[in-house]
Amino acid sequence: MLRVDELQARTYQERMEDVMRELPIRSSEWTNYNASDPGITILENLTAFSALQGAEIVTLNYRTRMALLKMAGFIPGRGKCSKVLLSADHLDEPLFLRNGERFHIGDLCFETNKEMTVGISKLTGVFAKEEEEDFRDISFCLDKEISVPARVFGDNPKAGNSVYFIMDRNPSGIKELIFYVRTIGSNKRNRTVDRTEHIFADIQWECFTAEGFKEITVRDYTSAFINSGEIKITLPSQELAVYDETPVGGYCIRATLQRADYDIVPKVTNVYGFLFEVWQKDTKSFSQCFNKNDRITVASPIGEDVYYLIFGKEQKGSSYRRYELTTSTDQKGRYCLYNKNPDGSYTFSFSEKDFGYAPMKSKECVRVIIYSEEVMRRYSVGKVVGYDDQEIDIPSSNIVLETFFLIARRKDKDGYIYDFVRPEKNTPGALYYHLLEGEGRIIIEDPGDFIDADLYMGCVSTTDGSRGNIGAGNQLIIDRDDIKGGFYNPGEGTGGCFRETLEQVKKRFIEDMKSPYRAVTAKDYETLVMTTPGLCIRKAKAVMDEEKNLVKVAVLPDSDDEFPKLSSIYVEKITERLEDRRLITSQFTILKPCFAAIGVKCTVYVKRHFSDCRKQIENRIRSRVDYRGSEKNFGDRLMFEDVFHAIEDLDCVEYVYDLSLHSENTKLAQMKEYDIYPRYDCLCYPGEINLEIVSSDKM
Numbered sequence: 001m002l003r004v005d006e007l008q009a010r011t012y013q014e015r016m017e018d019v020m021r022e023l024p025i026r027s028s029e030w031t032n033y034n035a036s037d038p039g040i041t042i043l044e045n046l047t048a049f050s051a052l053q054g055a056e057i058v059t060l061n062y063r064t065r066m067a068l069l070k071m072a073g074f075i076p077g078r079g080k081c082s083k084v085l086l087s088a089d090h091l092d093e094p095l096f097l098r099n100g101e102r103f104h105i106g107d108l109c110f111e112t113n114k115e116m117t118v119g120i121s122k123l124t125g126v127f128a129k130e131e132e133e134d135f136r137d138i139s140f141c142l143d144k145e146i147s148v149p150a151r152v153f154g155d156n157p158k159a160g161n162s163v164y165f166i167m168d169r170n171p172s173g174i175k176e177l178i179f180y181v182r183t184i185g186s187n188k189r190n191r192t193v194d195r196t197e198h199i200f201a202d203i204q205w206e207c208f209t210a211e212g213f214k215e216i217t218v219r220d221y222t223s224a225f226i227n228s229g230e231i232k233i234t235l236p237s238q239e240l241a242v243y244d245e246t247p248v249g250g251y252c253i254r255a256t257l258q259r260a261d262y263d264i265v266p267k268v269t270n271v272y273g274f275l276f277e278v279w280q281k282d283t284k285s286f287s288q289c290f291n292k293n294d295r296i297t298v299a300s301p302i303g304e305d306v307y308y309l310i311f312g313k314e315q316k317g318s319s320y321r322r323y324e325l326t327t328s329t330d331q332k333g334r335y336c337l338y339n340k341n342p343d344g345s346y347t348f349s350f351s352e353k354d355f356g357y358a359p360m361k362s363k364e365c366v367r368v369i370i371y372s373e374e375v376m377r378r379y380s381v382g383k384v385v386g387y388d389d390q391e392i393d394i395p396s397s398n399i400v401l402e403t404f405f406l407i408a409r410r411k412d413k414d415g416y417i418y419d420f421v422r423p424e425k426n427t428p429g430a431l432y433y434h435l436l437e438g439e440g441r442i443i444i445e446d447p448g449d450f451i452d453a454d455l456y457m458g459c460v461s462t463t464d465g466s467r468g469n470i471g472a473g474n475q476l477i478i479d480r481d482d483i484k485g486g487f488y489n490p491g492e493g494t495g496g497c498f499r500e501t502l503e504q505v506k507k508r509f510i511e512d513m514k515s516p517y518r519a520v521t522a523k524d525y526e527t528l529v530m531t532t533p534g535l536c537i538r539k540a541k542a543v544m545d546e547e548k549n550l551v552k553v554a555v556l557p558d559s560d561d562e563f564p565k566l567s568s569i570y571v572e573k574i575t576e577r578l579e580d581r582r583l584i585t586s587q588f589t590i591l592k593p594c595f596a597a598i599g600v601k602c603t604v605y606v607k608r609h610f611s612d613c614r615k616q617i618e619n620r621i622r623s624r625v626d627y628r629g630s631e632k633n634f635g636d637r638l639m640f641e642d643v644f645h646a647i648e649d650l651d652c653v654e655y656v657y658d659l660s661l662h663s664e665n666t667k668l669a670q671m672k673e674y675d676i677y678p679r680y681d682c683l684c685y686p687g688e689i690n691l692e693i694v695s696s697d698k699m
Helices: 003-007 014-026 038-056 062-071 502-514 522-530 570-579 613-625 640-648
Strands: 083-087 096-097 102-105 108-111 116-118 123-129 160-165 176-184 201-209 212-215 217-220 229-234 250-260 268-272 275-280 282-290 294-300 307-313 318-326 333-341 345-349 366-372 379-382 390-393 404-414 414-419 430-436 440-448 454-457 461-462 474-478 487-489 537-545 550-557 590-591 594-605 653-665 668-673 675-678 682-695
Touching: 014 038, 038 590, 038 640, 217 390, 250 282, 294 366, 307 333, 307 345, 307 675, 333 440, 404 440, 430 502, 522 550, 522 570, 594 613, 594 640, 613 640, 613 653, 640 653, 653 675, 675 682
Parallel strands: 318 333, 550 590, 594 682
Antiparallel strands: 083 275, 083 487, 096 116, 102 108, 102 474, 108 275, 123 160, 160 250, 176 229, 176 268, 201 212, 201 250, 217 229, 282 366, 282 461, 294 345, 307 318, 307 366, 318 414, 333 345, 379 454, 390 440, 404 414, 404 454, 430 440, 474 487, 537 550, 594 653, 668 675
């Protein structure tokens, strides 16, 4: 393998010294080492070329590095804003939020990314119904101060069981309702690639209208109440009606099981709704487009001490022109009137009659950019020179890629024209550049038609990466004096991260190379089974049947049952995963777990003045004999000395007088000498424990 660091570090002289030392070893016939010898001249040229190669190989440009990484299937992950869900239950009246509305917790800023109205409706009741049974009130899960688990579909979930969510006011005007559901689940459950995939159950979601229950579209990120997460509900065009069959009437949304094959019964501790999304970012300059060409009103979401730049498009498909601000109509040119309104917003008016120029009426014919003082002081970025891979620093770092663009200014016969250029927009004649958002730098790969153009900051927001993944239970304060109280976040922030560095990509590449993809060794089979998406698996053991040329894999699922059973869903998902990864000549089979009871007979002398000696000793024996919840795997030998010393190590034990182990099922586990040898697909568990306690004061 080519060692780049070594090639770069060694000088030409060091390389030639190595060559001269190797010559006598490589060829005894070569005796002329003078510079005049043609062979030495060739070696000097090759060595010089090697030194140049070593120096150049590590100076690859950004485009080449990206291409090499892409060939290997690895591209640096981009930075992302953390998303947080907030509750508006403390509001007495609905509240309209603008795009870019800001919320704070400490020095972290969160913003909305669209206009919305919150606080229209609240959840007032949650009721479960099982077949012909009466409604079961589980509304206590709406209390954020307590966390009592509720089995929303009963102790034995079946198709037809339902849960009803009751609301106090009609939410029909809301485009999307968001619940957050907190559950008690297994910490061994593997994440699915698609968070909306439902493996163990299917749910039909409906809302009640004047025509009865009507099916609605839902994106359920809880996998049918298995995991904690959000549920996003899109309401129909019809108005909702009051449903009065539940103990507490109101507007109703119903979730009904269509299929129920749960491995673990879903237990919900809290339900929060209705929520709205905010994103952890701090906007330094804000951009807004309008389709009007006469009069527009703009409210600054980034404070009052800001600067406004106004741009208008005068011809279809053309670049923008800049319009200067004025308070009078006694001049000609590209001007617009501005006026500050009592609520702090500004109104901008255009008039071709008064000034001689005005934007045309079309989509996005007017663009307003609002700058904070921090950005305005340094909003000039530089000039496009035109050489390959020109790098320009930007006066911001940890930039939110989705919000960023530059303003490119060029000159034509009528003055300056302006274009708003986003990163990596590859169209004919476009300015094509990469944004290294973490470093605050751009690399211009292709200047297109923008050579000699001046670049200025357009829209820019920054993020704090993983710091934005705040914990649940905080109060975020809105930047408005007319709103009192904080907005509660029921779930933790998710997704916040910075752009990956090349070192981090390298580390991820190495970890990926070490993670098995093909099932070759026994460990490969076990790792692949244990990491099957969506499943909860405690143990897996792979063994080879040489006679049948068959790999046997025993699997223990995680379950509420004392003796977990391997369902057909588990067998299907594991088989599907291994089929894609097995060698073409290999075959395998999935085995259900077997359990063998191990009887223990023991006489123990205990010390005086100790209470609960029997309970302590029995618990210690059970912990050593029970493989279901321990680190012991299928087929692991149960050693007599391990049990003996485990009992002897208890503080209350004087000494172990007698101990014997025996298998209660000799087909599954056999005894050899003093140890127990379970079968390859068998786990031990405590059987009958015959314990005799003798106090040391009787000695």
